[in-house]
Amino acid sequence: NAGVTQTPKFRILKIGQSMTLQCAQDMNHNYMYWYRQDPGMGLKLIYYSVGAGITDKGEVPNGYNVSRSTTEDFPLRLELAAPSQTSVYFCASSYSGRGYFGAGTRLSVL
Amino acid sequence: GQQVMQIPQYQHVQEGEDFTTYCNSSTTLSNIQWYKQRPGGHPVFLIQLVKSGEVKKQKRLTFQFGEAKKNSSLHITATQTTDVGTYFCAVDGNQFYFGTGTSLTVIP
Numbered sequence: 431n432a433g434v435t436q437t438p439k440f441r442i443l444k445i446g447q448s449m450t451l452q453c454a455q456d457m458n459h460n461y462m463y464w465y466r467q468d469p470g471m472g473l474k475l476i477y478y479s480v481g482a483g484i485t486d487k488g489e490v491p492n493g494y495n496v497s498r499s500t501t502e503d504f505p506l507r508l509e510l511a512a513p514s515q516t517s518v519y520f521c522a523s524s525y526s527g528r529g530y531f532g533a534g535t536r537l538s539v540l
Numbered sequence: 541g542q543q544v545m546q547i548p549q550y551q552h553v554q555e556g557e558d559f560t561t562y563c564n565s566s567t568t569l570s571n572i573q574w575y576k577q578r579p580g581g582h583p584v585f586l587i588q589l590v591k592s593g594e595v596k597k598q599k600r601l602t603f604q605f606g607e608a609k610k611n612s613s614l615h616i617t618a619t620q621t622t623d624v625g626t627y628f629c630a631v632d633g634n635q636f637y638f639g640t641g642t643s644l645t646v647i648p
Contacts (some may be wrong), residue, residue, distance in 0.1 A: 529585055
């Protein structure tokens with residue numbers, strides 16, 4: 431199993447550009463999550479999904495959108511990127527109380 | 541959302557000293573988990589505690605869940621430089637909330 435795979439690893443965006451952060455897991459987990467982590471800070475929940483076709487907002491959803499058309503994939507969409515969205519983004523899945531994290535996407539918006 | 545506070549925010553210790561981080565909730569928790577994040581890395585699952593008063597050990601790490609299931613602690617005995625990183629507690633429900641984390645620096 432590859433676990434949770436995130437692409438890209440790094441990205442630089444210009445203000446106002448859009449992009450999609452990809453996340454895929456091969457463990458057949460229903461629960462998936464997107465977090466952002468600002469330098470020296472904790473993890474803030476952006477969106478989560480309890481299964482294919484079901485998504486809901488977390489603590490900091492503004493400026494982001496998600497979809498969950500399959501169990502495996504949970505992409506995060508940034509529309510009209512802003513400097514405040516400069517962060518490290520982690521995708522995670524969970525099963526039986528254990529979380530599995532991807533390696534993260536480091537995003538800079540300039 | 542679920543509020544889980546962690547203290548201290550930072551801890552610097554000499555190698556060989558002990559280290560403890562605490563996680564506190566205002567509400568009763570069904571379970572609590574602990575994660576370690578190395579600098580530049582991603583959170584890695586350490587353990588899950590479910591039962592009131594539960595104590596679990598992993599080599600030099602001891603994890604405890606409070607009797608009221610509102611607090612938890614992680615204790616590291618005789619720290620090593622490999623223990624450097626940020627330790628997070630997390631609460632699992634439909635949403636998956638993380639505590640604020642404790643950043644551990646070990647001075648050789």
